[in-house]
Amino acid sequence: MIDIKTLILVAHPELASSQTQQFLKASAAGLPDVTWHHLDAITTPDVAAERELLVEADRIIFQFPLYWYNVPASLNAWMAAVLTSPFIAGAGQSEQPLAGKTVGVVVNTGMPAKAFQAGGEVGFTLDALLTPLRALAQMAGMKWQPIFAINQFANFRDAEQQKLLVAYQRYLTQPTPDTLSSRLAWFEQRLQALVAKLPANQQQQGQLILSTLQQDQADYADLKATVAMLKEGSDDLG
Amino acid sequence: MIDIKTLILVAHPELASSQTQQFLKASAAGLPDVTWHHLDAITTPDVAAERELLVEADRIIFQFPLYWYNVPASLNAWMAAVLTSPFIAGAGQSEQPLAGKTVGVVVNTGMPAKAFQAGGEVGFTLDALLTPLRALAQMAGMKWQPIFAINQFANFRDAEQQKLLVAYQRYLTQPTPDTLSSRLAWFEQRLQALVAKLPANQQQQGQLILSTLQQDQADYADLKATVAMLKEGSDDLG
Numbered sequence: 001m002i003d004i005k006t007l008i009l010v011a012h013p014e015l016a017s018s019q020t021q022q023f024l025k026a027s028a029a030g031l032p033d034v035t036w037h038h039l040d041a042i043t044t045p046d047v048a049a050e051r052e053l054l055v056e057a058d059r060i061i062f063q064f065p066l067y068w069y070n071v072p073a074s075l076n077a078w079m080a081a082v083l084t085s086p087f088i089a090g091a092g093q094s095e096q097p098l099a100g101k102t103v104g105v106v107v108n109t110g111m112p113a114k115a116f117q118a119g120g121e122v123g124f125t126l127d128a129l130l131t132p133l134r135a136l137a138q139m140a141g142m143k144w145q146p147i148f149a150i151n152q153f154a155n156f157r158d159a160e161q162q163k164l165l166v167a168y169q170r171y172l173t174q175p176t177p178d179t180l181s182s183r184l185a186w187f188e189q190r191l192q193a194l195v196a197k198l199p200a201n202q203q204q205q206g207q208l209i210l211s212t213l214q215q216d217q218a219d220y221a222d223l224k225a226t227v228a229m230l231k232e233g234s235d236d237l238g
Numbered sequence: 239m240i241d242i243k244t245l246i247l248v249a250h251p252e253l254a255s256s257q258t259q260q261f262l263k264a265s266a267a268g269l270p271d272v273t274w275h276h277l278d279a280i281t282t283p284d285v286a287a288e289r290e291l292l293v294e295a296d297r298i299i300f301q302f303p304l305y306w307y308n309v310p311a312s313l314n315a316w317m318a319a320v321l322t323s324p325f326i327a328g329a330g331q332s333e334q335p336l337a338g339k340t341v342g343v344v345v346n347t348g349m350p351a352k353a354f355q356a357g358g359e360v361g362f363t364l365d366a367l368l369t370p371l372r373a374l375a376q377m378a379g380m381k382w383q384p385i386f387a388i389n390q391f392a393n394f395r396d397a398e399q400q401k402l403l404v405a406y407q408r409y410l411t412q413p414t415p416d417t418l419s420s421r422l423a424w425f426e427q428r429l430q431a432l433v434a435k436l437p438a439n440q441q442q443q444g445q446l447i448l449s450t451l452q453q454d455q456a457d458y459a460d461l462k463a464t465v466a467m468l469k470e471g472s473d474d475l476g
Contacts, residue, residue, distance in 0.1 A: 013318075067314060067317070067318050068314070068317045068318065068321060068370065068374055069369070069370040069373040069374060070308070070309070070314060070370035071308070071314070072314065072318070073311040073312070073314035073315035073318060074311070076305060076306070076308060076309070076310065076311035076314055077311035079305070079306045080251075080305050080306065080310070080311060083306060121377075122373055122376075122377070123373060123376050124369050124372070124373045128366065128369045129369050129370055129373060131307070131362050131366045131367050131369055132306065132307040132308035132367055134362070135307040135360055135361060135362045135367060136306055136307060138360075138361050139359075139360070
């Protein structure tokens with residue numbers, strides 16, 4: 001099991017009354033090595049402590065609702081207080097404290113996904129709107145994890161909420177990039193944890209499901225090797 | 239004389255100690271119909287009064303230092319408090335209160351201009367970084383005035399400061415787009431105001447300078463008409 005430490009920096013001025021954020025909080029609650037950190041709850045940040053949280057994490061998630069096509073003021077204020085140029089870009093020959101870590105964004109909006117494109121209601125993509133965060137990540141030498149957008153959560157039915165729960169948990173804890181093999185490995189790990197918690201009389205059935213998934217993974221690995229071999233053969237002909 | 243009312247929304251948490259902002263404040267001070275409005279000085283915005291300021295203006299300028307490649311928190315907080323969806327996008331069949339107005343951005347940064355491009359130190363243009371403001375302007379039906387950037391003001395010598403002063407005053411008050419004829423008209427208007435203030439014994443010399451500029455403008459208009467005629471002629475041949 002790969003041990004990824006994830007830090008979620010949540011910026012939301014009215015967290016308690018946000019359906020979306022409460023759903024996400026509950027979804028993240030059971031996960032090992034995931035820290036939920038609410039920035040609006042901090043009046044005066046302890047800069048050293050905040051930086052230590054960042055340095056200890058492997059993955060840093062900015063999570064917030066889009067406010068006028070931008071991050072909320074509390075996230076900007078936290079950045080201005082906690083981040084300095086040497087901490088992000090390094091000073092002289094010193095190392096960059098956050099280099100090599102992964103940075104992700106979980107953003108919820110009140111508009112449909114199609115609004116965020118040229119010709120759409122907003123007319124700009126979330127990638128474009130959140131360019132400031134991309135510039136920060138680049139300056140810090142961090143890897144960018146594709147944005148996780150939640151549009152119009154209020155309209156989600158139960159099945160969509162269940163899908164969101166799993167997708168969000170994967171976004172927080174699955175190794176990047178999001179390939180089929182890392183997805184399968186993630187599900188196997190989650191299933192193993194579930195099976196371990198089953199009562200004795202259901203262990204056999206749990207193990208059966210687990211071994212099926214493991215067989216799928218082995219089949220997938222075989223298939224991938226075959227495709228690679230065929231591709232190599234056709235390259236030789238070319 | 240075209241009467242343009244300009245509102246400068248200044249977001250800067252330490253305005254008094256900012257060399258750049260103090261210079262800009264002095265540069266804007268003498269201009270007619272220009273209102274300087276410091277957002278950080280407002281603790282709880284009077285929403286109705288703030289909106290009235292916006293509605294009364296023909297040109298709205300967001301002025302701020304770039305903080306981690308984004309607007310300062312105080313600007314975001316002001317937007318969240320003052321702007322609502324009906325006020326920006328209109329509600330149903332109602333008009334958009336800000337539609338047709340001009341929106342500009344005066345942004346100062348601590349990096350050289352060349353940092354703000356692909357492959358540069360920041361790697362993104364100011365246009366890209368300030369996409370949230372562009373999205374807001376588009377949603378409000380406002381005209382976008384190209385960004386006015388001031389990079390590394392601390393390095394400016396006297397001559398550069400003088401150039402900046404005039405360029406900034408033009409940005410605040412000159413009709414858009416920034417063509418040669420609107421530039422000439424702006425200078426004539428400024429010169430007229432200056433000449434009017436001269437003592438009686440220098441009026442004649444002032445009028446002479448003014449009439450030279452007016453002759454230049456007339457020549458320019460003639461030249462433009464000639465070029466248009468020639469162009470029409472060559473179109474007929476095509």
